[in-house]
Amino acid sequence: MSKQCEPSVKGARIDHLGIAVESITTARGLYEALGLRVTHEETVEHEGVRTAMIPLGESRVELLEPLGPDTTVGRFLSKRGAGLHHVALHVDDIQEAWAELQGRGVSIVSPAVQTGAGGHLYFFVHPKSAGGVLLEICQDPV
Amino acid sequence: MSKQCEPSVKGARIDHLGIAVESITTARGLYEALGLRVTHEETVEHEGVRTAMIPLGESRVELLEPLGPDTTVGRFLSKRGAGLHHVALHVDDIQEAWAELQGRGVSIVSPAVQTGAGGHLYFFVHPKSAGGVLLEICQDPV
Numbered sequence: 348m349s350k351q352c353e354p355s356v357k358g359a360r361i362d363h364l365g366i367a368v369e370s371i372t373t374a375r376g377l378y379e380a381l382g383l384r385v386t387h388e389e390t391v392e393h394e395g396v397r398t399a400m401i402p403l404g405e406s407r408v409e410l411l412e413p414l415g416p417d418t419t420v421g422r423f424l425s426k427r428g429a430g431l432h433h434v435a436l437h438v439d440d441i442q443e444a445w446a447e448l449q450g451r452g453v454s455i456v457s458p459a460v461q462t463g464a465g466g467h468l469y470f471f472v473h474p475k476s477a478g479g480v481l482l483e484i485c486q487d488p489v
Numbered sequence: 490m491s492k493q494c495e496p497s498v499k500g501a502r503i504d505h506l507g508i509a510v511e512s513i514t515t516a517r518g519l520y521e522a523l524g525l526r527v528t529h530e531e532t533v534e535h536e537g538v539r540t541a542m543i544p545l546g547e548s549r550v551e552l553l554e555p556l557g558p559d560t561t562v563g564r565f566l567s568k569r570g571a572g573l574h575h576v577a578l579h580v581d582d583i584q585e586a587w588a589e590l591q592g593r594g595v596s597i598v599s600p601a602v603q604t605g606a607g608g609h610l611y612f613f614v615h616p617k618s619a620g621g622v623l624l625e626i627c628q629d630p631v
Contacts, residue, residue, distance in 0.1 A: 359525060360546025361503055364576065368620040377619050380593045381578070381586055381626075383501060403578070404502025405547050410620065429621030431573045434506065436523070436545070444523055451522045477519050478510045478552065479571030484523075 358439030361406040362485050367420050367432040371399045371412045374429075378408065385410075391464075396420050433471070433481040441468045441486035448472065448484075456481075500581030503548040504627050509562050509574040513541045513554045516571075520550065527552075533606075538562050575613070575623040583610045583628035590614065590626075598623075 368374040375385050378401050387400045395418025401408040411432055413421035423432055438444045441460055448455060457470035466488030474481050510516040517527050520543050529542045537560025541552040553574055555563035565574055580586045583602055590597060599612035608630030616623050 357524075359523065361506070361548050364503070364506075366620045366622060374620045376593065377590070377595055377614070377624075380589045380595060381501065381580065382499075382589070406503050430616070431576070431622055434573070438523065447522045447524070448519070451518065453519055453522060472519070474572070478508045478516045480508060480573055482519075 358437060358486075360437050362435040362437035362483075363400075363407045363409045364434055365409045365411055365432040365483075366430065367411045367413075367423050367427075368429050369412070369424060371397060371410045374410050374412075375399060375401070383408075390414070394419065431480070433483050435469075435483035435485050437485055437487075439486065441470070441484060444484050445470060500579060500628075502579050504577040504579035504625075505542075505549045505551045506576055507551045507553055507574040507625075508572065509553050509555075509565050509569075510571050511554070511566060513539060513552045516552050516554075517541060517543070525550075532556070536561065573622070575625050577611070577625035577627050579627055579629075581628065583612070583626060586626050587612060 366374070371388070383401050383403060385399045385401055388398065390397045395414045397412045397414060399410040401410070411420045413424060415421055416425060420432065445460055454473035454476040455470060456473050460468055460470050463469055467485060468488070469483055469485040472482040472484065508516070513530070525543050525545060527541045527543055530540065532539045537556045539554045539556060543550040543552070553562045555566060557563055558567060562574065587602055596615035596618040597612060598615050602610055602612050605611055609627060610630070611625050611627040614624040614626065
């Protein structure tokens, strides 16, 4: 069976939704009202952001609060206001996803597959190739 | 055990991401490059929209293409451009979710829990109460 006939890429699921907010303290209230919980909070100094993770089925919501106005998320808030910053899709084979998208002329923001905290692999697709959404493709550490 | 101690609301997961696009034909290409497939397309005349559903793990992406400029999605595109229109969270008990959110003063757009196609139940939370995201809470037909 050719690749074209396969029903779905292996391991594809929504990994997380990154939502830019002015205040995690305020924004978490809605999710807590629904019985959901912040299970982890972390300040990532080099990215200028504080994050709060809320598991939600096989996915999670990540609230992103900027550490100051001159950060990626701070500039996003100034320009667009609070809202969805990015959608992350999990796949089992990120190198295959990279090759497929490159081959189809999809606009990729990252210069290559990146390695993040804990060996997590990721790259970003430009919103112009993804229906106006900044799309992260990610894979678990190998 | 009190409700406050429960780890998560029953059945909570991301049901779908509604993404407003100028053209489903163009937008679906990215997902197809990742091996994902449009499994259902539908024109909903009374909402002025054409939809394409792309299953993704326990969730799905719904591409929303307006039938004309003077529709909900058409006005969204004119004002904001392509991008995430709403996030839908599935819960097992929508009446409980409605009561919890009402009790905490969350701003709800819908006048009551609504019944949609096929008996699907839903209501919308205002973006000002949900980190700038238009949030749909939904439940399967009873």
